[in-house]
Amino acid sequence: MKVELKKTHLSEAKENILCVFLLQDEEPPYDIKRFLRDAKKQRYEGKLLQTYYADTRGEAKFRHLLVVGLGKKEEFNTDNLRRAAGHAVRYASSLKEKSFAMHLPSRFVARDELMKMVQAMAEGAILASYRLTKYKTKMEDIFEVEKAHIVTEENVADGIRLGTIYAEAQNYARSIDELPANIATPSMVAAEAKKLAKSHKLRVTVFGREKLKKMGMNGILAVCQGSQHEPQFIKIEYNRGKKLPLFCVVGKGVCFDSGGISLKPSKNMHEMKYDKSGAINVLGIVRAVAELKLPIRLTGLMPMVENMPSSTAQKPGDILNMYNGKTVEVLNTDAEGRLILADALSYAAEQKPKGIIDIATLTGAAIVSLGHHAVALMANDDGLAETFHGAGEDTWERVWRLPLWDEYGEMMKSELADLKNVSETGEAGTITAAAFLKEFVGESKWAHLDIAAVAGVKWDHPYLGKGASCTGVRLVADALTRLSKKK
Ligand code: BES
Ligand code: ZN
Ligand code: ZN
Numbered sequence: 001m002k003v004e005l006k007k008t009h010l011s012e013a014k015e016n017i018l019c020v021f022l023l024q025d026e027e028p029p030y031d032i033k034r035f036l037r038d039a040k041k042q043r044y045e046g047k048l049l050q051t052y053y054a055d056t057r058g059e060a061k062f063r064h065l066l067v068v069g070l071g072k073k074e075e076f077n078t079d080n081l082r083r084a085a086g087h088a089v090r091y092a093s094s095l096k097e098k099s100f101a102m103h104l105p106s107r108f109v110a111r112d113e114l115m116k117m118v119q120a121m122a123e124g125a126i127l128a129s130y131r132l133t134k135y136k137t138k139m140e141d142i143f144e145v146e147k148a149h150i151v152t153e154e155n156v157a158d159g160i161r162l163g164t165i166y167a168e169a170q171n172y173a174r175s176i177d178e179l180p181a182n183i184a185t186p187s188m189v190a191a192e193a194k195k196l197a198k199s200h201k202l203r204v205t206v207f208g209r210e211k212l213k214k215m216g217m218n219g220i221l222a223v224c225q226g227s228q229h230e231p232q233f234i235k236i237e238y239n240r241g242k243k244l245p246l247f248c249v250v251g252k253g254v255c256f257d258s259g260g261i262s263l264k265p266s267k268n269m270h271e272m273k274y275d276k277s278g279a280i281n282v283l284g285i286v287r288a289v290a291e292l293k294l295p296i297r298l299t300g301l302m303p304m305v306e307n308m309p310s311s312t313a314q315k316p317g318d319i320l321n322m323y324n325g326k327t328v329e330v331l332n333t334d335a336e337g338r339l340i341l342a343d344a345l346s347y348a349a350e351q352k353p354k355g356i357i358d359i360a361t362l363t364g365a366a367i368v369s370l371g372h373h374a375v376a377l378m379a380n381d382d383g384l385a386e387t388f389h390g391a392g393e394d395t396w397e398r399v400w401r402l403p404l405w406d407e408y409g410e411m412m413k414s415e416l417a418d419l420k421n422v423s424e425t426g427e428a429g430t431i432t433a434a435a436f437l438k439e440f441v442g443e444s445k446w447a448h449l450d451i452a453a454v455a456g457v458k459w460d461h462p463y464l465g466k467g468a469s470c471t472g473v474r475l476v477a478d479a480l481t482r483l484s485k486k487k
Contacts, residue, residue, distance in 0.1 A: 070084055078360075132467070167290055200278050225312050250345055281451075282302050323346045359472050
């Protein structure tokens with residue numbers, strides 16, 4: 001879907017449907033007031049996402065008016081608008097309208113908030129219009145709204161451009177993350193990274209099994225030992241070689257996590273195709289950063305593997321010699337994400353970046369502690385954590401920080417090796433996983449995002465359909481934008 005600015009008064013909107021967003025108890029703009037006469041009869045009260053629909057019967061340039069409620073003024077935040085725009089797209093789609101218009105509400109906010117509002121509207125519309133259709137052989141039930149015009153007299157083209165970059169990067173990532181393990185193999189993802197590099201002038205390097213053996217990336221090699229698919233450690237670079245501050249984004253890329261010999265229960269095991277979300281998010285993040293032309297250098301690192309049981313698979317009790325020289329006792333082969341991330345993080349730390357961010361569907365415990373409404377954040381630097389808090393509020397990919405005290409690190413020490421990959425008790429599983437990763441980042445400033453709870457959407461959401469959400473793309477792109485502005 002394309003979102004375009006139509007710089008005009010709302011009475012000049014000529015689309016079949018004009019959508020207007022209204023706060024509860026707000027006086028409607030003069031030009032639509034007369035079409036709201038049946039509002040009471042339709043029991044429209046202006047609650048969040050409540051809709052009211054009217055035929056203008058030739059009394060206006062637009063044939064139909066759709067009002068979407070924004071809820072109470074005191075409870076308003078920009079995500080309400082992102083949701084309302086998503087709702088409007090779905091409405092237009094149910095009426096099989098190829099294009100429609102949305103009016104930017106500018107009555108109740110300060111001017112500097114307007115850009116964020118219009119950005120959120122563009123994002124909501126583009127995210128809500130996404131659907132992966134290529135595996136449907138019959139297109140009967142599928143209808144795509146192609147265009148949304150944003151009607152306003154304000155100069156907000158930049159906000160629309162930003163929202164479009166963010167949401168299209170997220171949709172691009174979703175279209176890969178949704179693919180199952182028989183299609184999205186490590187080498188298929190490497191091919192996708194190469195395609196992205198070609199279209200966005202990036203540099204890609206892929207390390208296969210032999211190279212990883214030479215490098216001593218034994219964490220990555222151990223996890224994919226039971227799979228017939230060759231591991232692919234993908235490095236994708238933006239602004240390579242330029243004299244700009246370097247940041248590294250590392251994503252967990254497990255194309256399928258069966259648990260390995262510590263096999264997972266079969267119920268819902270198919271959802272483990274989303275265990276590559278972190279790495280796929282990296283593709284979306286790099287794409288957004290390149291399109292935003294941020295004045296930074298960015299290296300995306302994606303260790304891609306499959307975690308399978310087999311006679312060649314790693315076994316509980318195995319001891320690994322990791323890339324940074326530390327030894328790890330593997331007590332549970334299902335705690336595989338931290339093993340591949342450990343090697344990728346030590347590799348990132350060697351580049352001496354200004355900051356390392358990793359993003360991973362790392363622990364089921366993240367769902368236990370925060371439910372599906374937050375990304376768990378752990379960091380060894382307060383400034384970086386603050387940056388993510390701000391980015392989380394603006395993108396509504398909200399983060400919640402958990403502590404990373406030394407005591408949690410103690411829980412990951414092994415009797416036999418330096419570290420073990422799971423603690424004895426399993427308590428504070430999200431934090432102990434991060435405490436394990438902390439052993440591999442050296443002195444680098446580092447933030448860890450556990451997205452296990454938000455990667456796959458299983459419930460109704462106003463702008464993210466069911467399936468791969470790629471939550472984290474907008475969050476990290478926004479955080480990098482903030483970091484690029486810091487001295
Ligand atoms: N990929 C899973 C984490 C996960 C669980 C993501 C549910 C999304 C939804 C990860 O590799 C895993 O299996 N973690 C184990 C760790 C445990 C063995 C310490 C877990 O969370 O149970
Ligand atoms: Zn696992
Ligand atoms: Zn996993």
